[in-house]
Amino acid sequence: MSKFLAITDVTKVYKAAKGQSVTALDDVSLDIEDGQIIALIGPSGCGKSTLLRMIAGLDGEYEGEIAWATPPKAGRDIGFVFQEHALLPWRTIQRNVALGLEGKGADKAAINARVAELLTMVGLADFAHSYPSELSGGMRQRVAIVRALAYNPRILLMDEPFGALDAITRDRLQDDLLRIWEQTKKTIVLVTHSVEEAAYLADRVVVMSARPGRIRAIHNVPLPRERNQSTRELPEFAQFANMLRGQLA
Numbered sequence: 001m002s003k004f005l006a007i008t009d010v011t012k013v014y015k016a017a018k019g020q021s022v023t024a025l026d027d028v029s030l031d032i033e034d035g036q037i038i039a040l041i042g043p044s045g046c047g048k049s050t051l052l053r054m055i056a057g058l059d060g061e062y063e064g065e066i067a068w069a070t071p072p073k074a075g076r077d078i079g080f081v082f083q084e085h086a087l088l089p090w091r092t093i094q095r096n097v098a099l100g101l102e103g104k105g106a107d108k109a110a111i112n113a114r115v116a117e118l119l120t121m122v123g124l125a126d127f128a129h130s131y132p133s134e135l136s137g138g139m140r141q142r143v144a145i146v147r148a149l150a151y152n153p154r155i156l157l158m159d160e161p162f163g164a165l166d167a168i169t170r171d172r173l174q175d176d177l178l179r180i181w182e183q184t185k186k187t188i189v190l191v192t193h194s195v196e197e198a199a200y201l202a203d204r205v206v207v208m209s210a211r212p213g214r215i216r217a218i219h220n221v222p223l224p225r226e227r228n229q230s231t232r233e234l235p236e237f238a239q240f241a242n243m244l245r246g247q248l249a
């Protein structure tokens, strides 16, 4: 496994109104390996979303360094999935997924083939011509994930992607994500509030502490791949999740 991204001593200060400022990230350093799933956990306001934004290049004003082994191309190499699916309500599912591919030089037949492949991957081929309002929350979020994968980004940044879903749907989508990851081996950085989700999905878990946001600990997840529902039954799973919970307290 090779180094993909090196975050070194990154400090981010937001200048707020009335001259006040908020240190959202304080001297954060983290190496991300190619093909790994990294989970970021920490109390509300500790800077998890800020760190994703810095990695995504959405805000270039920070101290420190974010160095890529191969610098990403804008709009192509970084896929983003948010808590709310952010699908366009007036476009069909097929055309929502096609969004990232249009205007990138691919012809219509190639785009349609790629979209069909992606929708099949998440079991939604039959919904290609439906509108987002006709799908459940879990189905919409699966569309958001494959839309982010459509242009084959090198990294997927996910900010609480399953946070708005009920527990059963959430478990199902975690398995969908693992299956997609097994197939694509994308590098994934995932923000979550759930220690179980972090333990189930990640290779490494980064625990952050609040105000100012610092890295408290980085853990290798002591669970074998491939993971599936029986992983949740392992004593190591509960032990690891409990240990993470203790570090958040």
Ligand SMILES: Nc1ncnc2c1ncn2[C@@H]1O[C@H](COP(=O)(O)OP(=O)(O)OP(=O)(O)O)[C@@H](O)[C@H]1O
Pocket (backbone or CB within 6 Å): 014, 015, 016, 022, 023, 024, 042, 043, 044, 045, 046, 047, 048, 049, 050, 051
């Ligand atoms: N655009 C902004 N302007 C000013 N302050 C901001 C801005 N964005 C975030 N902050 C502040 O930076 C800190 C970190 O916010 P961030 O959203 O990164 O935290 P988080 O860990 O993702 O929180 P949560 O888990 O609640 O989503 C917070 O104190 C927040 O108020």
